[in-house]
Amino acid sequence: MKEQILYYSTNGRAPQVSFREALFRGLAPDGGLYMPSRLPAVSESFLESLRSKTYPGLAAEIMGLLLQDEIDKADLADLCYDVYNFAIPVERIDENNYILKLDEGPTASFKDFAALLMGRLMQHFLRKEDRYMTILTATSGDTGGAVANAFAGLQNIRVVILFPAEEVTPVQRKQMTTLHSNVQAIAVNGKFDDCQALVKKAFMESSLEPLNLSSANSINIGRLLPQSVYYFWAWSRITLKPENRIIFSVPSGNLGNLTGGLIAREMGLPVIRFIVSTNSNNEVPEYLRNGTYSPVNPSINNISSAMNVGHPSNLSRVIALFGGEMDENGIITKSPDLEKMRQVLSGISVSDELTAETIRLMSRKYSVILEPHGAVAWHGLKQFLRENPDFDNRNIFRVAIETAHPGKFREELEKILGMPLPLPDSLAKIEGGREEYISLENDFETFRKYLINTH
Ligand SMILES: *Cc1c(COP(=O)(O)O)cnc(C)c1O
Numbered sequence: 001m002k003e004q005i006l007y008y009s010t011n012g013r014a015p016q017v018s019f020r021e022a023l024f025r026g027l028a029p030d031g032g033l034y035m036p037s038r039l040p041a042v043s044e045s046f047l048e049s050l051r052s053k054t055y056p057g058l059a060a061e062i063m064g065l066l067l068q069d070e071i072d073k074a075d076l077a078d079l080c081y082d083v084y085n086f087a088i089p090v091e092r093i094d095e096n097n098y099i100l101k102l103d104e105g106p107t108a109s110f111k112d113f114a115a116l117l118m119g120r121l122m123q124h125f126l127r128k129e130d131r132y133m134t135i136l137t138a139t140s141g142d143t144g145g146a147v148a149n150a151f152a153g154l155q156n157i158r159v160v161i162l163f164p165a166e167e168v169t170p171v172q173r174k175q176m177t178t179l180h181s182n183v184q185a186i187a188v189n190g191k192f193d194d195c196q197a198l199v200k201k202a203f204m205e206s207s208l209e210p211l212n213l214s215s216a217n218s219i220n221i222g223r224l225l226p227q228s229v230y231y232f233w234a235w236s237r238i239t240l241k242p243e244n245r246i247i248f249s250v251p252s253g254n255l256g257n258l259t260g261g262l263i264a265r266e267m268g269l270p271v272i273r274f275i276v277s278t279n280s281n282n283e284v285p286e287y288l289r290n291g292t293y294s295p296v297n298p299s300i301n302n303i304s305s306a307m308n309v310g311h312p313s314n315l316s317r318v319i320a321l322f323g324g325e326m327d328e329n330g331i332i333t334k335s336p337d338l339e340k341m342r343q344v345l346s347g348i349s350v351s352d353e354l355t356a357e358t359i360r361l362m363s364r365k366y367s368v369i370l371e372p373h374g375a376v377a378w379h380g381l382k383q384f385l386r387e388n389p390d391f392d393n394r395n396i397f398r399v400a401i402e403t404a405h406p407g408k409f410r411e412e413l414e415k416i417l418g419m420p421l422p423l424p425d426s427l428a429k430i431e432g433g434r435e436e437y438i439s440l441e442n443d444f445e446t447f448r449k450y451l452i453n454t455h
Pocket of ligand 1: 109110111141142143251252253254255256257258306307373403404
């Protein structure tokens with residue numbers, strides 16, 4: 001039996017736990033986030049073997065390394081084949097520059113990758129115990145739909161989703177509010193950061209313990225690990241030989257996507273740079289530049305609305321991966337190795353004007369329709385290559401990640417491009433659905449009572 005991988009809290013004041021326990025706890029008891037205490041290393045021949053695998057086959061390999069004996073290998077493979085039944089294209093745009101399209105899942109968002117597998121993993125463990133659980137999650141738009149879809153219809157699980165009333169698109173809202181059954185959606189009169197704060201507080205609240213709360217937003221380790229898989233996938237599809245290196249431009253908000261990539265790199269995937277592409281909420285690029293972290297408060301509204309994050313919840317994990325410590329209030333209590341961080345991460349902030357310009361350019365030049373988040377990533381990549389011409393060579397493959405389907409941002413894109421766009425099938429389906437949700441003030445006591453009364 002291989003030695004189990006235990007999970008530590010980024011706050012450093014909670015005992016280490018198994019994956020299964022970290023999955024159900026969500027947040028560690030000291031308010032920190034769980035991280036693997038060590039990572040399995042992949043060999044060159046293992047990486048080469050990935051080239052011939054399908055996505056679910058590759059996912060079962062990578063997740064199997066991370067989860068080791070906590071789940072039977074055949075069960076894990078079944079879960080992966082069950083959920084990853086859609087296309088995951090890596091499209092070449094020009095030279096060595098590609099777009100990884102993570103937008104073909106059931107809710108047309110990259111958050112499907114993590115939410116689907118996490119839902120199945122939770123159900124797998126819960127089935128053995130006949131336990132009841134409430135999943136609590138805050139969303140800036142796309143998480144909610146992905147989580148709601150991943151959990152809708154599952155037994156023994158109620159899902160409560162908080163979203164900022166004025167900051168999600170109608171399509172995003174409908175993805176959360178048309179499922180009914182075990183999924184409850186709440187429109188909060190506030191911003192995404194307020195929703196996130198309500199969720200965090202609920203986890204610390206002792207009167208809510210009987211509800212057996214668990215999280216499904218990007219703070220859950222079960223959301224994080226499946227996001228390492230597609231980095232291996234992209235590498236295995238486009239590079240040609242072991243010496244090839246890869247760069248990813250990651251459109252970033254709460255940094256869950258980026259953290260997944262950093263984990264893949266720690267395991268041995270030859271990533272030589274991540275470009276942290278943000279919108280005008282530029283706290284991470286600024287931190288990388290000047291070494292001082294200051295959240296953007298309140299967060300700024302951008303057309304790439306899922307990245308309107310002024311203080312990324314996974315920043316403490318990124319800092320932990322570089323040897324530092326950041327507490328739940330965003331205070332850095334131990335400095336990470338900033339020099340090392342700068343060798344791995346480059347931050348680029350992209351304005352709405354540049355985002356729209358990129359969308360128009362991609363349509364005109366390549367007939368490629370990008371939505372705002374993917375456009376931020378693409379612009380980030382191009383700007384990085386202009387500023388760092390050394391990385392513009394044949395042995396380095398570059399990938400910008402497209403995180404949502406353009407159909408999800410149809411109104412905005414039609415305005416920018418001045419032409420009509422079709423809806424993807426998954427979204428057309430919910431257009432006429434009956435919506436059901438409640439509205440709450442941004443007030444913890446009201447929220448607490450709601451949770452107890454509807455339990
Ligand atoms: C959530 C989301 C992001 C940001 O991902 P993080 O993991 O929070 O950094 C980017 N694009 C889209 C479309 C999203 O839904």
